[in-house]
Each structure stands twice: as C-alpha cells, then as structure tokens.
Amino acid sequence: MNYEKYMNICIQLAKNGEGKVSPNPLVGCVVLDKDGNQISTGYHAKYGENHAERDALLKLKNGEEKDGTLIVNLEPCSHHGKTPPCVDLIIERGIKKVVIGMRDVNPIVNGVQKLKNAGIEVIEGVLEDKCKELNEIFIKNMTQNKPFVAIKTATTLDGKIATSTGSSKWITSSEAREEVKNIRNRYDAIMTTSSTILADNPSMIHNKKIILDRCLKTDLESKIYKQGEIYLFNQTIDMFEGGINFIKTPSKENKLDLNFVLKRTNELGIKSILIEAGGHLNGEALKYADKIYHFIAPKITGDNSSLSCFDYRKISEISESSEYTIDSVEIFEPDILLTYYPNR
Numbered sequence: 001m002n003y004e005k006y007m008n009i010c011i012q013l014a015k016n017g018e019g020k021v022s023p024n025p026l027v028g029c030v031v032l033d034k035d036g037n038q039i040s041t042g043y044h045a046k047y048g049e050n051h052a053e054r055d056a057l058l059k060l061k062n063g064e065e066k067d068g069t070l071i072v073n074l075e076p077c078s079h080h081g082k083t084p085p086c087v088d089l090i091i092e093r094g095i096k097k098v099v100i101g102m103r104d105v106n107p108i109v110n111g112v113q114k115l116k117n118a119g120i121e122v123i124e125g126v127l128e129d130k131c132k133e134l135n136e137i138f139i140k141n142m143t144q145n146k147p148f149v150a151i152k153t154a155t156t157l158d159g160k161i162a163t164s165t166g167s168s169k170w171i172t173s174s175e176a177r178e179e180v181k182n183i184r185n186r187y188d189a190i191m192t193t194s195s196t197i198l199a200d201n202p203s204m205i206h207n208k209k210i211i212l213d214r215c216l217k218t219d220l221e222s223k224i225y226k227q228g229e230i231y232l233f234n235q236t237i238d239m240f241e242g243g244i245n246f247i248k249t250p251s252k253e254n255k256l257d258l259n260f261v262l263k264r265t266n267e268l269g270i271k272s273i274l275i276e277a278g279g280h281l282n283g284e285a286l287k288y289a290d291k292i293y294h295f296i297a298p299k300i301t302g303d304n305s306s307l308s309c310f311d312y313r314k315i316s317e318i319s320e321s322s323e324y325t326i327d328s329v330e331i332f333e334p335d336i337l338l339t340y341y342p343n344r
C-alpha cells in the first residue's frame with residue numbers, strides 16, 4: 001500500500017488550518033475502507049474544534065470504515081482536552097490499521113500504545129521528516145516552551161535591502177510579495193521595528209503585531225497601528241492605552257533585550273513570530289531564528305554603502321560566519337525564495 005500518497009493528502013488537508021489552530025498542531029486525516037478505497041477526509045480547522053480524526057470519522061454514518069485504515073500526520077490523541085480522545089473514537093469505529101507520520105511531542109499523549117492495546121496495527125514514521133517540518137512550530141513550543149522565530153527578508157543578488165538613501169520599493173516582484181502574505185498567515189504575530197516604520201510606513205496586515213520602538217519614536221498615526229493587536233515594546237512605559245499594549249522592556253547597549261521580548265510574547269500566548277525588519281534587527285535576531293525566508297531579486301546595486309539584510313557585527317575570518325542549510329528553492333518569477341535553517 002502506498003501510504004505516502006495518503007500522507008501527502010493529510011499534509012495538504014492539515015494546511016487548511018494554518019493561521020487558525022495555534023497553539024495546536026496542523027493535522028489532516030484520510031480514511032480508507034477495508035478494500036483500500038478513500039472514503040473520508042478531515043482536518044483540524046480551528047483551535048478548540050474537532051481534531052482531524054474526529055472530523056473525518058464523524059462524516060461516516062454507515063459503518064463503511066469498519067476494518068479500514070486511518071492515516072494521519074500526527075499520533076492520535078489519548079487525552080480529554082477540548083474534545084474527547086481521538087483514539088477512543090478510532091477504536092469504537094472498528095478501524096483495523098492506523099498509519100501515522102510522527103509521534104505527538106505533547107507528553108500527555110500516548111495514542112500509539114492505546115491503539116496497540118486495542119489490537120489495532122500501527123504503522124509509524126511515514127514521511128516523518130515532512131510531517132515534522134509541517135509542525136515545526138508546535139514541536140518547538142512543546143519541547144522548549146519558546147516561540148518559533150522566523151525572519152523574512154527580500155534582497156538584491158548582492159544581499160541589499162535598500163540603497164544608502166533608504167530607497168527600497170520595490171526590490172521583489174508583486175508575485176513574491178503576494179507569497180509573503182501566505183507566509184505571514186503561518187505565524188501568530190509579525191515583528192518589526194521603529195526604523196522600518198519610519199523608513200517605509202508599511203501596513204503589514206496581521207492579527208498581532210510586535211513593534212520594537214525603544215524610544216517611542218514612531219507616530220501612532222502610522223499605517224501599522226491602524227489594524228491588529230499591537231504590542232509596543234519600549235524602554236519607558238507599561239500601560240494599555242488607545243488599543244495599544246505598551247510593554248516596558250529592559251535594554252542593553254541601546255537595544256531592547258530580545259530575550260525579554262521573546263519571553264513576554266510567549267507568556268502572552270504568541271507561539272510563533274515572523275520578523276520583517278531591517279538588517280539590524282535581522283542580525284540581532286539571527287541567534288534566536290529557527291528559520292529564514294529569503295527572497296532574492298535578480299538585481300545588483302553594486303554599491304557597498306547599500307544596506308545589508310543582516311548587519312550587526314564585524315568579523316575578520318570567513319570561518320566566523322554562521323552557517324545554514326538550505327531547505328528549498330522556489331521561484332516567484334522573476335525572483336526566488338530560499339528557505340534555510342541554522343546549523344545548530
């Protein structure tokens with residue numbers, strides 16, 4: 001049986017929950033009857049709503065799933081949370097075989113054992129790496145109790161995000177900029193700085209926005225403040241006013257303490273952050289970054305005084321560079337998107 005084909009369907013279904021299930025994982029499910037025909041699909045659509053397995057099984061009303069196979073990218077749950085345990089429903093419906101992509105990293109889940117105890121065959125590890133990448137945010141949150149941090153940047157071929165005069169519109173194509181909206185949707189919040197707001201006055205439409213403005217230099221009439229929940233980290237005031245959460249933050253060497261910012265955002269329930277800023281924050285954030293989305297346009301400024309996408313230190317040896325592993329290269333004509341992870 002080619003379970004990989006169905007696991008890919010699970011992954012696609014799971015992505016329907018992007019932007020809506022946090023802090024829960026993205027989960028999709030396919031059910032086959034005893035002859036191997038696909039009879040139902042489901043996914044976890046929204047935080048607090050049915051899990052993928054329940055969604056798929058509740059669509060079946062006539063017992064067609066008896067002795068069938070259930071395929072799901074994450075180990076079915078065995079705990080009473082917002083919904084009853086999925087394993088109980090799987091057992092009750094007479095499923096004979098369960099195929100999973102990865103074990104659940106949530107320590108309260110012990111679904112595989114419960115299924116086996118009920119005499120159900122369990123096949124594990126189908127497209128495991130792909131399933132882990134799908135839920136990289138959930139895995140980091142559960143195992144480290146820290147938000148997942150990603151950086152998005154858009155540069156020329158020579159790694160520049162603007163000229164020395166600050167001209168940056170537009171480096172990448174509208175197709176690439178459309179993709180940024182899809183990327184944003186995967187993250188609980190976006191993060192930017194006063195420098196970016198002052199230079200570009202962007203709107204950055206999103207539910208939650210983290211703004212680093214140490215000296216409260218930005219005009220609260222800037223476009224970014226017109227929409228979304230605002231968390232304004234600064235070194236002076238701690239209050240909620242005019243719909244803005246001002247958060248007083250310690251600073252070091254004239255920079256807000258990013259460690260503090262990430263801790264506070266985690267406490268506020270923000271489990272994943274996409275940084276969209278200039279070279280200084282991008283550089284400072286590299287040590288926290290779990291993933292980088294780097295759009296590159298086929299343009300060269302050829303000017304060393306143009307601004308670089310990561311700009312935070314001086315090194316003398318190339319061996320001091322931080323190293324990364326490229327995960328994918330996608331084309332958004334005429335630009336490319338490189339996705340890479342730090343080698344840690």
Ligand code: AOF
Binds near residue numbers: 043044048051
């Ligand atoms: C699954 N399928 O579709 C999801 C699972 O509060 P609850 O009841 O929604 O439970 C949340 C936990 O359940 C979550 O941390 C993860 O371990 C698991 N989520 N499990 O089998 C799903 N969303």
Ligand code: ZN
Binds near residue numbers: 051076084085087
């Ligand atoms: Zn469940």
